[in-house]
Amino acid sequence: QSALTQPASVSGSPGQSITITCAGSSSDVGDSKYVAWYQQYPGKAPKVVIYDVSQRPSGVSNRFSGSKSGNSASLTISGLQAEDEADYYCISRAGGNTWVFGGGSRLTVL
Amino acid sequence: QLQLQESGPGLVKPSETLSLTCTVSGGSMISTDTYWHWIRQPPGKGLEWIGSVYYSGSTFYNPSLESRVTVSADTSKNQFFLRLNSVTATDTGIFYCARSYASNFSWSQGTLVTVSS
Numbered sequence: 001q002s003a004l005t006q007p008a009s010v011s012g013s014p015g016q017s018i019t020i021t022c023a024g025s026s027s028d029v030g031d032s033k034y035v036a037w038y039q040q041y042p043g044k045a046p047k048v049v050i051y052d053v054s055q056r057p058s059g060v061s062n063r064f065s066g067s068k069s070g071n072s073a074s075l076t077i078s079g080l081q082a083e084d085e086a087d088y089y090c091i092s093r094a095g096g097n098t099w100v101f102g103g104g105s106r107l108t109v110l
Numbered sequence: 111q112l113q114l115q116e117s118g119p120g121l122v123k124p125s126e127t128l129s130l131t132c133t134v135s136g137g138s139m140i141s142t143d144t145y146w147h148w149i150r151q152p153p154g155k156g157l158e159w160i161g162s163v164y165y166s167g168s169t170f171y172n173p174s175l176e177s178r179v180t181v182s183a184d185t186s187k188n189q190f191f192l193r194l195n196s197v198t199a200t201d202t203g204i205f206y207c208a209r210s211y212a213s214n215f216s217w218s219q220g221t222l223v224t225v226s227s
Binding site for chain 1 (some may be wrong): 145147156157158159162170171172173174206212213214215216217218219220
Protein backbone atom coordinates (compact mmCIF):
# COMPACT_ATOMS: atom_id res chain seq x y z
CA GLN A 1 0.00 0.00 0.00
CA SER A 2 1.83 3.11 -1.24
CA ALA A 3 0.90 6.68 -0.40
CA LEU A 4 -1.02 8.55 -3.05
CA THR A 5 1.07 11.09 -4.98
CA GLN A 6 0.36 14.80 -4.62
CA PRO A 7 2.49 17.80 -5.59
CA ALA A 8 4.35 19.05 -2.53
CA SER A 9 3.36 22.63 -3.23
CA VAL A 10 0.97 24.62 -5.38
CA SER A 11 0.40 28.33 -5.55
CA GLY A 12 -1.89 30.88 -7.10
CA SER A 13 -2.91 34.49 -6.92
CA PRO A 14 -6.16 35.70 -5.40
CA GLY A 15 -9.03 35.17 -7.79
CA GLN A 16 -7.27 32.50 -9.80
CA SER A 17 -8.13 28.80 -9.94
CA ILE A 18 -5.77 26.02 -8.92
CA THR A 19 -5.96 22.26 -9.19
CA ILE A 20 -4.29 19.75 -6.89
CA THR A 21 -3.87 16.25 -8.26
CA CYS A 22 -3.83 12.96 -6.39
CA ALA A 23 -2.36 10.04 -8.30
CA GLY A 24 -3.07 6.52 -7.16
CA SER A 25 -3.50 3.12 -8.72
CA SER A 26 -6.16 0.68 -9.85
CA SER A 27 -6.11 -0.70 -6.29
CA ASP A 28 -7.21 2.53 -4.65
CA VAL A 29 -8.32 5.71 -6.45
CA GLY A 30 -9.08 3.87 -9.67
CA ASP A 31 -11.28 1.34 -7.91
CA SER A 32 -13.00 3.49 -5.30
CA LYS A 33 -15.90 5.90 -5.13
CA TYR A 34 -14.56 6.89 -1.71
CA VAL A 35 -12.00 9.61 -2.43
CA ALA A 36 -11.91 12.72 -0.28
CA TRP A 37 -9.97 15.92 0.26
CA TYR A 38 -9.07 17.45 3.60
CA GLN A 39 -7.90 20.95 4.43
CA GLN A 40 -5.55 21.43 7.37
CA TYR A 41 -4.40 24.68 8.93
CA PRO A 42 -1.24 24.68 11.09
CA GLY A 43 -1.91 23.24 14.51
CA LYS A 44 -5.47 22.23 13.62
CA ALA A 45 -7.23 19.02 12.81
CA PRO A 46 -8.04 18.34 9.15
CA LYS A 47 -11.47 19.30 7.83
CA VAL A 48 -13.28 17.73 4.91
CA VAL A 49 -13.82 19.91 1.85
CA ILE A 50 -14.79 17.19 -0.67
CA TYR A 51 -15.90 13.60 -0.01
CA ASP A 52 -16.99 10.70 -2.22
CA VAL A 53 -15.02 12.18 -5.16
CA SER A 54 -17.17 15.23 -5.75
CA GLN A 55 -19.56 15.79 -2.86
CA ARG A 56 -19.26 19.04 -0.97
CA PRO A 57 -20.33 19.09 2.70
CA SER A 58 -22.73 21.75 3.82
CA GLY A 59 -20.87 24.83 4.90
CA VAL A 60 -17.98 24.35 2.46
CA SER A 61 -17.69 27.02 -0.20
CA ASN A 62 -18.84 26.10 -3.70
CA ARG A 63 -15.43 27.32 -4.86
CA PHE A 64 -14.20 23.82 -3.94
CA SER A 65 -14.87 21.00 -6.39
CA GLY A 66 -13.60 17.48 -6.90
CA SER A 67 -13.36 15.01 -9.74
CA LYS A 68 -11.78 11.71 -10.69
CA SER A 69 -10.44 10.24 -13.91
CA GLY A 70 -8.92 6.81 -14.04
CA ASN A 71 -6.43 6.38 -11.21
CA SER A 72 -6.22 10.08 -10.37
CA ALA A 73 -8.40 12.51 -8.47
CA SER A 74 -8.34 16.30 -8.47
CA LEU A 75 -9.35 19.13 -6.19
CA THR A 76 -10.02 22.48 -7.83
CA ILE A 77 -10.33 25.72 -5.90
CA SER A 78 -11.71 28.60 -7.92
CA GLY A 79 -11.66 32.28 -7.01
CA LEU A 80 -8.67 31.69 -4.74
CA GLN A 81 -8.79 33.56 -1.43
CA ALA A 82 -6.16 34.18 1.22
CA GLU A 83 -8.06 31.95 3.64
CA ASP A 84 -7.54 28.98 1.32
CA GLU A 85 -3.84 28.92 2.18
CA ALA A 86 -3.42 25.58 3.97
CA ASP A 87 -2.26 22.01 3.51
CA TYR A 88 -4.51 19.71 1.48
CA TYR A 89 -4.58 15.93 1.68
CA CYS A 90 -6.37 13.40 -0.48
CA ILE A 91 -7.45 10.03 0.87
CA SER A 92 -8.83 6.97 -0.87
CA ARG A 93 -10.25 3.72 0.30
CA ALA A 94 -8.04 0.87 -0.85
CA GLY A 95 -8.41 -2.91 -0.80
CA GLY A 96 -9.61 -4.75 2.27
CA ASN A 97 -11.39 -1.72 3.69
CA THR A 98 -8.09 0.05 4.30
CA TRP A 99 -7.37 3.71 3.56
CA VAL A 100 -4.40 5.53 2.11
CA PHE A 101 -3.51 9.23 2.24
CA GLY A 102 -1.66 11.39 -0.20
CA GLY A 103 1.55 13.05 0.96
CA GLY A 104 -0.12 16.44 1.17
CA SER A 105 0.10 19.66 -0.83
CA ARG A 106 0.87 23.07 0.65
CA LEU A 107 -1.20 25.75 -1.05
CA THR A 108 0.28 29.23 -1.06
CA VAL A 109 -1.84 32.20 -2.02
CA LEU A 110 0.54 34.73 -3.53
CA GLN B 111 -23.26 17.06 17.36
CA LEU B 112 -20.75 14.23 17.37
CA GLN B 113 -17.53 14.87 19.28
CA LEU B 114 -14.44 12.71 19.68
CA GLN B 115 -11.84 13.16 22.41
CA GLU B 116 -8.60 11.27 22.80
CA SER B 117 -7.00 10.49 26.11
CA GLY B 118 -3.79 8.76 27.15
CA PRO B 119 -0.16 9.38 28.05
CA GLY B 120 1.67 12.10 26.21
CA LEU B 121 5.03 10.46 26.78
CA VAL B 122 5.93 6.84 26.10
CA LYS B 123 9.31 5.17 26.49
CA PRO B 124 10.99 3.43 23.54
CA SER B 125 10.11 -0.28 23.21
CA GLU B 126 6.96 0.19 25.31
CA THR B 127 3.31 0.24 24.24
CA LEU B 128 1.44 3.38 23.26
CA SER B 129 -2.19 3.24 24.41
CA LEU B 130 -4.88 5.76 23.57
CA THR B 131 -8.62 5.95 24.15
CA CYS B 132 -11.12 7.85 22.03
CA THR B 133 -14.40 8.74 23.72
CA VAL B 134 -17.36 9.43 21.46
CA SER B 135 -20.11 11.80 22.59
CA GLY B 136 -23.21 13.17 20.91
CA GLY B 137 -23.93 9.94 19.10
CA SER B 138 -23.68 6.17 19.27
CA MET B 139 -20.84 4.06 17.95
CA ILE B 140 -23.44 1.51 16.90
CA SER B 141 -24.24 2.80 13.45
CA THR B 142 -24.26 1.02 10.13
CA ASP B 143 -21.69 2.02 7.54
CA THR B 144 -19.82 4.06 10.15
CA TYR B 145 -16.23 3.23 10.99
CA TRP B 146 -13.96 4.45 13.77
CA HIS B 147 -10.36 5.27 12.91
CA TRP B 148 -6.95 6.15 14.26
CA ILE B 149 -4.74 8.43 12.17
CA ARG B 150 -1.35 9.91 13.01
CA GLN B 151 0.82 12.78 11.85
CA PRO B 152 4.55 13.00 12.65
CA PRO B 153 5.75 16.53 13.40
CA GLY B 154 5.90 18.55 10.21
CA LYS B 155 4.84 15.59 8.07
CA GLY B 156 1.75 14.16 6.44
CA LEU B 157 -1.18 12.07 7.62
CA GLU B 158 -1.00 8.30 7.96
CA TRP B 159 -4.00 6.02 8.44
CA ILE B 160 -3.32 3.51 11.24
CA GLY B 161 -6.44 1.37 11.44
CA SER B 162 -10.15 1.23 12.10
CA VAL B 163 -12.88 -0.71 13.87
CA TYR B 164 -16.52 -1.32 13.06
CA TYR B 165 -19.09 -1.57 15.84
CA SER B 166 -19.33 -5.30 15.24
CA GLY B 167 -15.68 -5.62 16.24
CA SER B 168 -14.24 -6.07 12.76
CA THR B 169 -10.88 -4.39 12.44
CA PHE B 170 -8.78 -3.15 9.54
CA TYR B 171 -5.12 -2.14 9.62
CA ASN B 172 -2.46 -0.34 7.64
CA PRO B 173 -0.30 -3.20 6.32
CA SER B 174 2.86 -1.32 7.29
CA LEU B 175 1.79 -1.18 10.94
CA GLU B 176 -0.35 -4.30 11.24
CA SER B 177 2.22 -6.32 13.18
CA ARG B 178 2.33 -3.73 15.97
CA VAL B 179 -1.21 -2.33 16.10
CA THR B 180 -4.42 -3.32 17.80
CA VAL B 181 -7.62 -1.29 17.48
CA SER B 182 -10.64 -2.29 19.53
CA ALA B 183 -13.92 -0.86 20.75
CA ASP B 184 -16.23 -0.94 23.76
CA THR B 185 -19.55 0.20 22.36
CA SER B 186 -21.20 0.06 25.79
CA LYS B 187 -18.89 2.88 26.86
CA ASN B 188 -18.86 4.57 23.44
CA GLN B 189 -15.09 4.27 23.34
CA PHE B 190 -12.52 2.82 21.01
CA PHE B 191 -8.85 2.16 21.60
CA LEU B 192 -5.42 2.10 20.04
CA ARG B 193 -2.45 0.02 21.12
CA LEU B 194 0.85 0.39 19.28
CA ASN B 195 3.59 -1.95 20.48
CA SER B 196 7.37 -1.63 20.47
CA VAL B 197 7.39 2.09 19.81
CA THR B 198 10.43 4.05 18.67
CA ALA B 199 11.10 7.75 18.22
CA THR B 200 9.64 7.55 14.72
CA ASP B 201 6.23 6.87 16.26
CA THR B 202 6.21 10.36 17.78
CA GLY B 203 3.40 12.49 16.46
CA ILE B 204 -0.10 13.81 16.77
CA PHE B 205 -2.68 11.06 16.98
CA TYR B 206 -6.23 11.68 15.83
CA CYS B 207 -9.31 9.56 16.25
CA ALA B 208 -12.01 9.94 13.64
CA ARG B 209 -15.36 8.69 12.46
CA SER B 210 -16.10 7.99 8.82
CA TYR B 211 -19.27 7.61 6.87
CA ALA B 212 -18.21 6.81 3.31
CA SER B 213 -15.15 9.05 2.85
CA ASN B 214 -16.45 11.83 5.08
CA PHE B 215 -14.25 11.79 8.17
CA SER B 216 -15.00 13.75 11.34
CA TRP B 217 -11.88 14.31 13.43
CA SER B 218 -10.88 14.78 17.02
CA GLN B 219 -8.63 17.70 17.95
CA GLY B 220 -5.57 15.42 18.14
CA THR B 221 -3.15 14.56 20.93
CA LEU B 222 0.63 14.71 20.81
CA VAL B 223 2.43 11.54 21.85
CA THR B 224 6.19 11.70 22.23
CA VAL B 225 8.36 8.60 22.34
CA SER B 226 11.42 9.33 24.44
CA SER B 227 13.31 7.93 27.38
